[in-house]
Amino acid sequence: MDILYKRLSELPVTVVSDLWNASFEGYMVNASMPLERFLARVTNDELCLKRSLACYVDGQPAGIILNSFRELEGITIARNGGTAIGPDHRGKGLGKTMMEYNLALYKEEQVKRAYLEAISTNAPAIRLYESVGYSIVDRLLIMTCEQLRLDDGGSGRSAYSVVRGHAAEVLAIPYYSSGVVWQSDVPNLKDAECVKVYDGDEQVGYGLFKRTFDDKGVLAGITLFRCEAAPGRRDAGDVIRAALYAILQPKDRCRRTAFNIRATQEELVHILQEIGFTGSMEQVLMLWEPES
Template identity: 50%
Template sequence: MITLKPLNELPVEAVSELWNQAFEGYFANVSMPLDRFIARTVNEGLSLEHSFACYADHEVAGIVLNGFRDSNGQKIAWNGGTAVMPSFRGKGIGKVMMAKNIEYYTEQGLDIAYLEAISKNQHAIHVYEKVGYKIIDRLLLLSCDQLNRGNYPSTNQYQVVKGLAVDAVALPFYQPGEVWQAQWQSLKDGESLIVYDKGEPAGFAQFRRTFNSSGKLLGITLYRCEVSPGRIDGKAIMLTALQELWGSEPDCKRSAMNIRAKEKALIHLLEQLSFKVSMEQVLMRRISINI
């Protein structure tokens, strides 16, 4: 018998340990200490009340983390991680757990659900497809060891204003997007660069900087870099933002997180700057949950 128990009914230490144990031997190392688990839960808007531990005959068998948001009048769900304990893998637990999670989405009146899965994890992708998810794009994680600064053009034409990630929301061409971790709610500690052309907003970038305990810059991660629709100078606008983001900073880890494969122009520019793909995920969506 498979049952689900809300994670808010468990001590947070037990939830963190369950996460680490369920993802043991996964395609990527996503284990984390308790403080990082708590920080991720808060930063990415995950809800322990709406997330579950899975039990098979009263023995813990897996975990599923959920986040809910309202977006453009729709109720959106995001699966922030689903995993089965090693001793229960290969027994169909994952499919049952996902089916029960979809039932819960329906009860909650959710309209659209998203999740990401590592492209190599074909078994998990198959399970998600069985419960109604469809692949709508690929997401690329890119990183750069040594920036190719020779590809930066002159940026005298544009003006760049630095601010908070949420500042980009006020732009007339800003859209929430379908990548949960790139939405402003997941970037409350993030920053933005807004590119102006003759006083008019022409594009923006959203990013996050990380520092060590001494305040030294460790890394800069780009989440979005977009241009106002209809601009014929999109490449120059994006390069202006990227130059401002990385051009004058000292050596640090540089990465671009979950960039959609359909953003071919941005990916091409990142490759010109010596970024390489380090991991690929699929972006999956399930619609009409409450129908």
């Protein structure tokens, strides 16, 4: 088996898009998309085609790996934004070979932490990632709400003031953490908004979300990405409820989703379930760090 890798930047973008779709054919989740959506994904997820890979076996396209890179607090971190192998090349050990080659690329780039997400029921993929050094560090919940059960009395908002703003404003909050759950991180949230919760003059919580509108300008959907109270707050639940009341707009009729909520944020998960959110899909968040 003759294996060759090319950087995606060496290929026409139509070839890259076609390789993505062909590699994901028949996967657990249909990740195929038209060229326009693929280009939007490259932009939104800050995917680096110069440091992403096309894999060829015996001269034929066989698989793809898309990577993102970011500098954070003086170190380079990375995210594997999609790895897939075409149907004709599966079950032959190519996945591990591709992952090891990609981790060698990370080492060349001096990556200190690398993340990826995998569907929690995709045991073969998780075993593959663990075999090359990744470990599960959290679960990510995707939740939907058919009927919101959140009103003034239960929101806890009377004790707080809530200020709406642009998503980038939360980067100044000392307890905002960046670079872990990439698709829920400010640099990846185009046109997103935030709410900041105050107890008097003290900033005590925040939320990140995005609203979508139909062609008549009517609110169609709200997606929650993050919601957090300041560490050590005994009233954390009330702070979160105050933020959620401002974000979810209970008096409006629209679709509501919570995307990639970390399961370790138990207070937030409990409140979301309490007000009507149920799980629709779960991913595992995995971390790789080079040996020192």
